[in-house]
Every structure is written in C-alpha cells, then in structure tokens.
Amino acid sequence: MCRIDTNYDDTMTEQAFLDGYNPHDFPVVLVTVDTVLLTWHEEQLKVLLVQRASHPELGKWGLPGGFVNQAQDHSLEASARRSVAAKTNVEPPYLEQVCTLGSPERDPRGWSTAVVYSALMPHCASTPFVESVANTQWQPVNQLAQLEIAFDHRQGIETAIERYKQKALYSFVPVFALPELFTITDLRKVHEALIGTAIQRKSFIRRAEASQMFIDSGDVRSERGRPAVLYKAKPAIGGYRFVRNIEL
Amino acid sequence: MCRIDTNYDDTMTEQAFLDGYNPHDFPVVLVTVDTVLLTWHEEQLKVLLVQRASHPELGKWGLPGGFVNQAQDHSLEASARRSVAAKTNVEPPYLEQVCTLGSPERDPRGWSTAVVYSALMPHCASTPFVESVANTQWQPVNQLAQLEIAFDHRQGIETAIERYKQKALYSFVPVFALPELFTITDLRKVHEALIGTAIQRKSFIRRAEASQMFIDSGDVRSERGRPAVLYKAKPAIGGYRFVRNIEL
DNA sequence: CTAATAGTGTCTATTAGACATTATTGT
C-alpha cells in the first residue's frame, strides 16, 4: 500500500499514535522553495539568479530560495516571499505557485523536491544591501543558454515562462513585470517577448480599453516621436481575462 | 539568509561536503503525493476518496496517495501513478500536477507538504481487488459538503476542479473523464457540469468539428429519441486549445 | 521639414450565440 503508517490499531487514540510517531524513523525527503523572479528591463525579460556560494553546485547560477525554515515560515508561499525579500527588499506585486519538481537525482543530498514559485515585479537593483557574499544578478532570459544553471532550475524557469506565455494570450498579468507607470506600448512589448510574435497595436489597445483596467495617470513620457500616455493598472487587473485569446 | 547549509568553506570539495551532510541534522518536512481522481458517472462528476483506516484523521475521507516511497518512486508523478494504480488497477489517460499545499498545521505529525496531482479517467469499479480494508468510493463532487474530509484535501479537490473548469472553457481535456466511446452530448454535459452553465448545442458541435479531434466510430447509441453518433478522441486532443473561450 | 513613435478609423472575415428546423429513433 501507499502509506507507511505503522502501529496500525483500531483501538489506538490519535494522541497515542502521535506520541509514538517520529518522522526521523522514515527516509527523509528534502524540501526547498525556490522562486523564478522575472522583470522587464532594457527591452528584455530578465530573471533574478544567485551564484551559489556553497555546495552543492557551487559557482553555478540558481534560483533564490532554499529549505523551508520551520521557525519562520508558516506556509510555502511565506517561504517564497521571505527569500524574495532577502534578495530584493521588495514585496513582489504578483506571486503564484508554478510547479513542484522532485526526484532522487536532482540534488546529491538525496530525494528532494523543489516547490517552484514565480513572481513578477518592477525592475530594481538586486541585493541593495550586502547581506551575503552571494552574487545576485538579473539575467536576460534569452541568454540563459550560456549560463551554468544549478540543479534542475532551468526547467523551473522554463515552466514559469511558459505559464506567463499562456497568460500573455488571455490576460494582462505580464503588467506586473513593469513599473507602476507604463505605456501601452511597454506592455505590448512584454506580451510580444513572451509569446514570441508581433501583436497588432490597434488590437492590443482595443483589448486594453475593453478591460477598463487601466487608469490614465495624466502624465506622458516623451522619448522619440509623439509622447505616450502613462497608465497605472487597477488592482483587479490580475483577475481580468480576455474572452478571446490573442492568436498566434 | 535562506539556506541552512552549514560548514561553508570555499576550499571544501563537493564530495567532502556531502560526506559531512546528514539530512537528519535538520528539521524534517513530510512529503506526500495525493491525487484528485475524477470521472463522469451517472450524469455526475465524481471523485475517488478513501476512508482513512489509520491515524491521523482516522475515519475521514481523504485523497488516495501517501508518502513518497523512496524505493519505488523515481519521481513525484511516478508516486501519483503508483497510488492511483493501487486503487483502480488502471492507468489514467490524463494526469497533471495541480498544486502543492504546505504548512506546519495541516498534519499533526509536523510541517508537511502534499503535492496534489489530478487525473481524469473513465469510470470503473473502485478497488476491484481487495488489498486493504480501506473503503474506497466514487463520491459525487456536489455532495462533498456532507462528508468529513481529511487534512486540507477539500482544498486540493476544489483547486483541481477549478483548474478543470478553466480547461473546459478552452479545451476538450474533460473528455478524459469519459469512456473511450462517447457522444458529443456526453462531452457537453461534462463541460456544463464543470463550468456550471448551459452551452449551446450547436456552438459545442461547431467547436468539436473545427478541432478535428473526434473520430466517428461508426457506432451509435440509442436510448430515447434519435440515436447519437459515438466518437473516439484522437490522442492529440489533450493539447488542443480553442482560440476563443466558451463564454460565461 | 523629416523621422519617429503614439494613437485612430474603418473594412472584412470569422464565428459564437440564439433559436428555428429537420432527422431518427422507441413506444
């Protein structure tokens, strides 16, 4: 059978069972929580990676995260938020669970699982305070092939990006990778980077208007050409869905 | 910082590090893999539940699954497949990871996580062979409010069903809850049960034709009224997506 | 003025929903 519960006895109370239960009697599965933190910066999608300063996989680039801290973490999401805050000193405006990886081979320390979260946030300087010697950097996702990635974190990154690609087709969730004020063209470029094709400007603007999820800030941004209106997103934008997907 | 790696030393080899590493030196997180197994039977969506025959939560209804078996399971998905096979003696045609629940309170044995998978399959008799005394039954999902559900498995079930509700809007994935041969009306009823509203027959048939994912079996099923054509689904149906969602 | 970018007008093809109509069975 599946459960390895021992000492099965119909007449035993739950308390008596728990008194006799020691989790160290069983083979241990290691549990980490790691986060794929993405942002939009310099016309590119970038992911925050940490160069590992300890074994195993020393020197390779990995996702921020680590073992659940039983003293501090009251949930998996709390663990993800803690490790993001440690690297960026910022609360990400969008965070979701992506997948859980697990096998006996992925970590040399033994059978392990990584609960992978993903967050989107405005670009900020990484590691604004020096708390560790670890090298933390925003890496362009298009150039990850040239980096040595620790464990199976490359798979976690790919799964997260694939998820956002789907979301880019039916929602404005990618907006959370932008600063508070952004232009519709900024947002369209993020969507285009995710789905890998151009989107008609008119179509994208129509969707934005139909959603009623964008507030005209009153400001504009002028670089080359006609100035672009800067918008803010309503908080409910994360829940908005198109009825019709962007076509590929 | 986040990692609780100890013995940090730049000059140590990875092997020396691993030799000194004992997972039992750290607080243990328990890991179970549990599966929300759904099917369509008697015009209802049903979930396979197991009445727990051991502590904790003895007597309550829980998801089939259990601790990762390090001897048998080479992955999380393998663990899910093993526990499904133990209860149904069948390989489910559709299986995906849904979410991972984790907290210090969800299991009295300590900080624990449950990796929740969900599967769809044709209805079959539960526990066709008597391997345990556990009571395994298909329970209508509309009547779960009246059952005592173990741990936070109710949340896992709700998350899985919500996921399938979304999939019912943009795919034919719910087809995997039906037998090999089914009518388009059968499939429409599954979709309607998931999304909670009626779907126009004509619209649904149009989507089915446009997808080219259905093979006319040549047979029909006659109950009352005009006989309905029985179809088979092409294997690729799991990957098919509507460009336009079913509207609510 | 020109280049560059933002934003609008508008045509057309597609298609979902609505619902009426026809088809095919059992009794």
Add this chain to the structure above:
DNA sequence: ACAATAATGTCTAATAGACACTATTAG
C-alpha cells in the same frame, strides 16, 4: 402518431486582424 433526443440551417452581433491614416513630439 407522438415524444424525445440528435443534428443542421441560418440570422445577427461582436470583434480580431489588417492596414491606412492622423497626431505630436525632437531635432
């Protein structure tokens, strides 16, 4: 014949893509 269910015909409204056109800035 009638009830019941399956399957089709067809009208209309909505809207995405395409692309031409206008607007507003810098230099």
